[in-house]
Amino acid sequence: MALFSLHNSLIKGISACVPATEYDNMDYDWISVKERELLIKTVGVAKRRMAPVGTATSDLCLHAAEKLLKDVQWEKDEVEMLVFISQARDYHLPATGIILQDRLGLSKKCMAFDVGLGCSGYVYGLSIVGGLLNSFNLKKALLLVGDISTASISYKDKSIYTLFGDCGTATAIERSEGAPVMHFNMMSDGSGFDAIYIPHSGTRRIADKSSLEMQKFGDGIYRNMIQLFLDGVRVFNFATMEVPPNVKELLESQNMTVEDIDQFVFHQANLLMNEVIRKKLKIPKEKYPYSMNTFGNTSSASIPLTMITQLREKIMNEKLKLLLSGFGVGLSWGSVILETNKIVCSELIEV
Amino acid sequence: MDVNDFIKKIEAEFEDLEPGKLKPESNFRDMFDWSSVNALILIAMVNTEYDVIITAEDLRASKTVQELFNVILQKVK
Numbered sequence: 001m002a003l004f005s006l007h008n009s010l011i012k013g014i015s016a017c018v019p020a021t022e023y024d025n026m027d028y029d030w031i032s033v034k035e036r037e038l039l040i041k042t043v044g045v046a047k048r049r050m051a052p053v054g055t056a057t058s059d060l061c062l063h064a065a066e067k068l069l070k071d072v073q074w075e076k077d078e079v080e081m082l083v084f085i086s087q088a089r090d091y092h093l094p095a096t097g098i099i100l101q102d103r104l105g106l107s108k109k110c111m112a113f114d115v116g117l118g119c120s121g122y123v124y125g126l127s128i129v130g131g132l133l134n135s136f137n138l139k140k141a142l143l144l145v146g147d148i149s150t151a152s153i154s155y156k157d158k159s160i161y162t163l164f165g166d167c168g169t170a171t172a173i174e175r176s177e178g179a180p181v182m183h184f185n186m187m188s189d190g191s192g193f194d195a196i197y198i199p200h201s202g203t204r205r206i207a208d209k210s211s212l213e214m215q216k217f218g219d220g221i222y223r224n225m226i227q228l229f230l231d232g233v234r235v236f237n238f239a240t241m242e243v244p245p246n247v248k249e250l251l252e253s254q255n256m257t258v259e260d261i262d263q264f265v266f267h268q269a270n271l272l273m274n275e276v277i278r279k280k281l282k283i284p285k286e287k288y289p290y291s292m293n294t295f296g297n298t299s300s301a302s303i304p305l306t307m308i309t310q311l312r313e314k315i316m317n318e319k320l321k322l323l324l325s326g327f328g329v330g331l332s333w334g335s336v337i338l339e340t341n342k343i344v345c346s347e348l349i350e351v
Numbered sequence: 352m353d354v355n356d357f358i359k360k361i362e363a364e365f366e367d368l369e370p371g372k373l374k375p376e377s378n379f380r381d382m383f384d385w386s387s388v389n390a391l392i393l394i395a396m397v398n399t400e401y402d403v404i405i406t407a408e409d410l411r412a413s414k415t416v417q418e419l420f421n422v423i424l425q426k427v428k
Contacts, residue, residue, distance in 0.1 A: 038388055043388075218387075232387060232391060233387075233390065233394060233406065236391060237398075237406060240398050272392065276398050
């Protein structure tokens, strides 16, 4: 069981960057006005940010990282590790993290690599970076997490077109003796790999001409094989069945209850799903912030984006006990309990 | 828990549904504007209220409110 504690890993600060272009889901003319209203009310996404074609996830993460480095007052050549977590990488190869090392002007003595995770990526990233800093005896690392999900979505797929928003984030993490201990509970279930996936996106099925043919999958649902497929009911049942016990188990392992946590920052999947999870865990509304209403489901960036847009003042001025939980594509999910003590929380960047 | 209680819960969830109109023998797809979004709302309600997971197959296999309620009853056990 991947239930473990991580010592000496300190979050110094977080930042996020979203595209300035806002898409209003009421403008989605592929479906009727009534359907738009029902979708917005149920799924909980009224507006979201969409990157213009040609903008890559690394562009958003670059802005976030530049700002964060200034705000935490790190010198660029101090960064010894860069981990980029995304499922919308600039290229199949090379790894985008390496490109970011150069674009950020980091030292060549910095190790840089990618991890291919989505909605669970932020929580996984905190464990990976913290664990590696400790075992490699390194000091400072940048965790860059985000996705441009809208690039792989069909306009004529009403089942998911209005859901996703784009965002890139940066988190500065350093090895620090005596840092508050983080407690993780990480899980995976690859039997659900095809509940959210892009069918012709790798070597299992190499894309060819036929991959671009638009196919009908249902009323108002048309997409090709290099566009994202999401089985709403399956993902819904997965998350509402697996996430509450995962969180409960983590709390119990620390002899804690919901009352001991100041804020629960959960992946912003969709309102219906997040509310079922909240009710099952009996988390009060005021401890469960949402950013999806105006930013959509921002995949792995949703947790830091919610912290910045909904909890910025608190995070900068208060000592907080947080429980973060990411869940989705993979299927992959994980939660962490951590403490922040007035950390840097950069103002949201819009480009 | 009985089927009338289940119907009350459905009525509470779907504002457009006229109270008293839905019966155990009603085909739930005919009773309101059935869509994948409404299916998810129903699944969410069952999940929250009964702590039971109903799948897309369960929905496909059930026609009436009573049939769907029977599926829930079986899973609660």
